[in-house]
Amino acid sequence: MHFQLTEDQRALQAGLREVLTRHEPDWAELAEVGLFTLRVPEERDGIGLGLPEAVLAFEEAGRALVRGPLVGTELAATLGRGTAEFVAVPARGPLLVPHLPELSCLLLRERDGSVTVVPAGAIHARPARAVDPQRPLWELTGPPPEGERCTDAEAARLTAEGTLLTAALQCGLAARALAEAVRHAGRREQFGQPIGAFQAVQHLCADMLARAELARVAVYAAAVSADAEEIAGAKLLADEAAVHNARDCLQVHGGMGFTWEAPVHLLLKRAWAWEQAVADRDSCLDALAGHL
Amino acid sequence: MQLQDTPAEADFRRRLREWLGKTLPELPPPPDPSDWPGRRAFDTQWQRRLFDAGYAGIHWPVDAGGRGASPSEHLIFLEETEHAGAPYVGASFVGLLHAGPTIAAEGSPDQRARFLPPILRGDEIWCQGFSEPGAGSDLAALRTKAVRDGDSYVVSGSKIWTSHAEVADWCELLVRTDPDAPKHKGITWLAMNMDAPGVTVRPLRTLAGTTEFAELFLDEVRIPVANRVGEENDGWRVTMVTLSFERGTAFASEAVACRREVRELARVARAEGAWDDLELRRALAALSAEFAALWRLVQWNVSEASADGVPGAGGSVFKLRFSEARQRLYDLAARVVGADALVEGAWTAQRLQGLSYTIAAGTSQIQRNIVAQRILGLPKGR
Ligand SMILES: Cc1cc2nc3c(=O)[nH]c(=O)nc-3n(C[C@H](O)[C@H](O)[C@H](O)COP(=O)(O)OP(=O)(O)OC[C@H]3O[C@@H](n4cnc5c(N)ncnc54)[C@H](O)[C@@H]3O)c2cc1C
Numbered sequence: 001m002h003f004q005l006t007e008d009q010r011a012l013q014a015g016l017r018e019v020l021t022r023h024e025p026d027w028a029e030l031a032e033v034g035l036f037t038l039r040v041p042e043e044r045d046g047i048g049l050g051l052p053e054a055v056l057a058f059e060e061a062g063r064a065l066v067r068g069p070l071v072g073t074e075l076a077a078t079l080g081r082g083t084a085e086f087v088a089v090p091a092r093g094p095l096l097v098p099h100l101p102e103l104s105c106l107l108l109r110e111r112d113g114s115v116t117v118v119p120a121g122a123i124h125a126r127p128a129r130a131v132d133p134q135r136p137l138w139e140l141t142g143p144p145p146e147g148e149r150c151t152d153a154e155a156a157r158l159t160a161e162g163t164l165l166t167a168a169l170q171c172g173l174a175a176r177a178l179a180e181a182v183r184h185a186g187r188r189e190q191f192g193q194p195i196g197a198f199q200a201v202q203h204l205c206a207d208m209l210a211r212a213e214l215a216r217v218a219v220y221a222a223a224v225s226a227d228a229e230e231i232a233g234a235k236l237l238a239d240e241a242a243v244h245n246a247r248d249c250l251q252v253h254g255g256m257g258f259t260w261e262a263p264v265h266l267l268l269k270r271a272w273a274w275e276q277a278v279a280d281r282d283s284c285l286d287a288l289a290g291h292l
Numbered sequence: 293m294q295l296q297d298t299p300a301e302a303d304f305r306r307r308l309r310e311w312l313g314k315t316l317p318e319l320p321p322p323p324d325p326s327d328w329p330g331r332r333a334f335d336t337q338w339q340r341r342l343f344d345a346g347y348a349g350i351h352w353p354v355d356a357g358g359r360g361a362s363p364s365e366h367l368i369f370l371e372e373t374e375h376a377g378a379p380y381v382g383a384s385f386v387g388l389l390h391a392g393p394t395i396a397a398e399g400s401p402d403q404r405a406r407f408l409p410p411i412l413r414g415d416e417i418w419c420q421g422f423s424e425p426g427a428g429s430d431l432a433a434l435r436t437k438a439v440r441d442g443d444s445y446v447v448s449g450s451k452i453w454t455s456h457a458e459v460a461d462w463c464e465l466l467v468r469t470d471p472d473a474p475k476h477k478g479i480t481w482l483a484m485n486m487d488a489p490g491v492t493v494r495p496l497r498t499l500a501g502t503t504e505f506a507e508l509f510l511d512e513v514r515i516p517v518a519n520r521v522g523e524e525n526d527g528w529r530v531t532m533v534t535l536s537f538e539r540g541t542a543f544a545s546e547a548v549a550c551r552r553e554v555r556e557l558a559r560v561a562r563a564e565g566a567w568d569d570l571e572l573r574r575a576l577a578a579l580s581a582e583f584a585a586l587w588r589l590v591q592w593n594v595s596e597a598s599a600d601g602v603p604g605a606g607g608s609v610f611k612l613r614f615s616e617a618r619q620r621l622y623d624l625a626a627r628v629v630g631a632d633a634l635v636e637g638a639w640t641a642q643r644l645q646g647l648s649y650t651i652a653a654g655t656s657q658i659q660r661n662i663v664a665q666r667i668l669g670l671p672k673g674r
Contacts, residue, residue, distance in 0.1 A: 001295055001364045003588070003595040009293065052293050182668050197673040202664030209663050210609045217592045218585035224295050233581030288577035292558035 020064035062172025115155035116147035132269035167238035174241035215241035242271035335382035339414030374548035387418035419460035438467035457506035479527035500644035615649035
């Protein structure tokens with residue numbers, strides 16, 4: 001057992017962080033750096049790496065709050081398809097599809113666990129007013145069109161991997177929220193000293209680190225083991241870390257956090273969206289309970 | 293990143309499992325928690341068995357009497373012994389996980405030869421005399437004083453919360469050797485024989501009803517200078533070495549224990565009908581994910597330390613999350629067993645004992661201070 005990043009994995013992580021934080025990359029650039037073809041075999045023009053590398057890459061995408069149908073497109077690439085979203089039929093509320101006009105297909109997961117590949121052009125939908133301004137939503141106006149049904153094994157794989165990659169995005173987001181909070185706490189002065197010197201603020205930040213670290217290690221381990229139970233647990237912890245850290249980050253920013261002036265609200269809104277994406281809290285919990 | 297056993301590790305795991313399968317059924321039933329002499333006898337007998345089989349001090353250096361096993365093998369040992377339901381280190385805790393490693397790292401060759409073998413064999417039990425009535429979280433405020441007199445220190449003062457003191461042979465004692473030096477500079481680390489004249493042990497009854505720990509009164513106790521580990525007045529640095537072992541893997545096997553306990557609680561919940569309660573079932577599921585992740589965090593931390601020798605953020609993070617999660621587990625157990633939670637029983641005993649987790653070995657507030665200031669680099673308040 002050696003549960004640490006390899007040299008190559010570190011290099012991948014550092015390289016992507018460089019690219020994704022220098023400026024906001026457009027879709028072509030993301031494809032160019034191989035974000036969607038990391039796991040596609042080399043003979044099919046991919047990079048031929050594994051799930052752990054994809055997780056590291058998606059953690060960086062989450063940290064940079066990259067927009068677009070990231071997870072679905074990565075999964076679709078393993079099926080030889082184009083731009084895609086992975087959408088699970090929710091327990092309550094309408095069926096919402098993010099980024100619909102940009103998609104070539106939809107990976108649609110039914111409540112019974114089956115997954116169908118639906119051509120995006122055949123979907124009837126109207127725009128909905130999305131909470132997250134960088135993740136526009138369309139609401140289906142009728143039943144989803146017929147698609148190509150995946151085998152059960154394929155459906156299980158797509159769901160597990162989609163859950164894990166979304167968890168990786170959340171880990172990056174959680175770490176970003178912590179970094180923003182620490183930066184602000186070190187600069188903003190009240191009562192004649194940086195607010196980061198107050199223990200109440202320090203303890204908020206310490207809990208943020210603890211959440212982010214535990215989730216990160218859980219996601220890495222799940223990427224190595226590719227075990228469905230471990231993946232469900234990792235998503236649960238990553239969602240908790242992202243949502244809670246974004247919330248605490250907002251608190252540390254005070255009134256500034258409640259405005260559009262600071263990017264904090266974008267972190268929270270995205271964390272909420274990714275929390276519902278692929279496997280939501282309840283389905284992760286029920287999956288885990290099933291293993292107990 | 294990889295989590296698989298190497299062939300050598302798999303072989304180690306298989307042999308250990310075989311040995312545990314053969315040895316555990318031969319053990320007598322564990323004693324009552326309040327029977328300290330009984331607990332000492334039980335724990336030291338188990339330690340002796342480990343020693344005879346070559347599993348004592350598994351990760352200690354070979355020249356300190358250990359097996360010199362790799363960090364991975366150490367984790368396999370913790371995982372397998374816990375899975376098999378082997379006894380907990382118990383009374384041997386301080387010797388094996390604190391004092392022993394400290395002496396191995398900081399002691400003289402004579403001290404290593406004198407103190408380490410009896411710890412490994414289970415012949416001698418240690419306790420930890422750090423805290424004082426006026427020095428808890430602020431450990432460096434300790435006042436127990438030691439005055440040099442020829443070949444001895446003459447020590448007077450008192451210690452509190454000293455776990456296992458009733459049955460201990462030795463105490464890792466922190467004393468103040470220079471009352472005029474700055475707080476952290478005048479401290480010295482001594483090995484004190486508990487049978488020395490002037491040592492009085494007064495057991496304290498915990499809220500769980502046991503006598504887990506005691507007060508120590510030290511009245512002109514003579515401790516040979518030869519029992520000083522590290523230099524005079526350099527005890528704070530030695531103490532940090534001790535505490536790094538405490539925050540290192542000292543609680544690691546308990547993370548495995550918690551995974552077992554969650555499964556056990558799920559079994560009880562099914563039997564008691566509590567499993568039909570969706571909210572409760574999901575709360576248990578969430579805890580199972582947390583304990584699984586905590587074990588992964590142990591593996592991550594140990595791998596990280598073996599790469600560059602420096603423990604990462606993980607020690608305090610683990611302590612913080614683990615102690616709070618484990619308390620939630622026992623609160624949940626109380627909901628599973630319902631009215632029975634008000635009657636003394638196994639889960640209730642755990643629940644009571646568990647109240648100490650966020651206090652002992654550095655409170656959760658102190659762990660948060662450490663994370664914020666040492667890891668995140670936030671400024672100290674004025
Ligand atoms: C079961 C058990 C076994 C123990 N075994 C041993 C042993 O074998 N040997 C030994 O030496 N000690 C032992 N201890 C002592 C333990 O290390 C101390 O209890 C612990 O460090 C806290 O100190 P205290 O009890 O004096 O609490 P205090 O330090 O008085 O703390 C009281 C409260 O104030 C908070 N607080 C204090 N300072 C700060 C701060 N700077 N910032 C924020 N909050 C703060 C604490 O978090 C806590 O909530 C044991 C304790 C327990 C419960």
